[in-house]
Amino acid sequence: MRGDSWEIYSTLRVRPPLILRADGRGFHKALDGSKKPYDEHFARSMASASRSFMEDSGLSPKLAFLFSDEVNLLFLDLPFNGRLEKLDSIAASYLSSALSLNRGRILAMDCRALPLCSGEIGEYLSQCQDEAWRNHVFSYGFYALVEEGRSHGEAMGLLRGMKESQIHEMLFERGLNLAHNPAWQRRGVLIYREEGSLVEEWAPPLFRSMEGVTLLGRLIP
């Protein structure tokens, strides 16, 4: 018999509300052949894996917010009595498997748990959206410079010294207005459960806007 006493982490428990954040491991390399800076097929695969998790994993997050290579799952109640190892490992393995099947190659995601107070959920999601926006500006800037013949290192170096408004201006001079890019690239993708079915929103409101606050207020009582 194996001694359970060695499983010293198995009784670590967390309380809801909880965010499980799954993040791609080395996806930049794994997605070498995909469209830059954004690949809609990949974004669709991420959404489909998240949907499948929400529908079929037996865990029931209230919503998923996705951008770049990460998925944020919000739980208002927790299975497994909140056992952290169970939650983290099942979320990471389920999403990785669903994504791998979808992409036809092995992809791995890690997962971490973020316990929040109810009042912090909106702020957390807004911060995710801020990051999605920063990523958006930076990636377009980066690939614009690379397309002009700069090396990855040079492009990085140039962008590091620039303010967000300067990157905008640089892209604008090249005929690109970031505000016209698809909403999912700028604001992420939101999938939520309402009245028993899943809604997939590729143009979610800003979580800080009136519309966003109202939507979250409806979903999170």
Ligand SMILES: [Mg+2]
């Ligand atoms: Mg990431």
